[in-house]
Amino acid sequence: MSLHLAFLAYVLLGGFLAWRWPRAIVPHAIATGWAVTIVTFGFTCPLTPLENHFRAEAGERGAGSGFIEHYLADIVYPQQHIELLWAASAVVVLVSWAGLAVLLRRRSAVRG
Structure with missing residues (x-):
């Protein structure tokens, strides 16, 4: 569960790490692409399955469905607002990437 939560946090906020470490944008873009693919195509x-395996090993019942459906949907936010949550998440990621572009442009102008 913690790994799932960390992954979601990284997808949402990892682009801001690239403001400090620009090379961090590559793994963030890969993670974001993975997340978008999962959401878009329903994979x-x-x-x-990894979480469910470790839960079964510990004698617990697995999450069954995906992390978001099991832990967040209808608990943290109502299901009817999921599209709004996805859109807001996309805006946060795009702002982090746009901010990185501005920072890199400014850095190159200072050097140039």
């Missing part, structure tokens, strides 16, 4: 995140 099961590979972390879900």
Whole structure:
């Protein structure tokens, strides 16, 4: 569960790490692409079976569905607002990437 939560936090906020460490944008873009693919095409995140396996090993019942559906939907936010949440998440990621572009442009202008 913690790994799932960390992954979601990284997808949402990892682009801001690239403001400090620009090379961090590459793994963030990969993670974001992975997350968008899972959401868009309805694939099961590979972390879900892994989480279910470790829960079963510990004698617990697995999450069954995906992390978001099991832990967040209808608990943290109502299901009817999921599209709004996805759009807001996309805006946060795009702002982090746009901010990186501005910072890199300014740095190159200072050097140039």
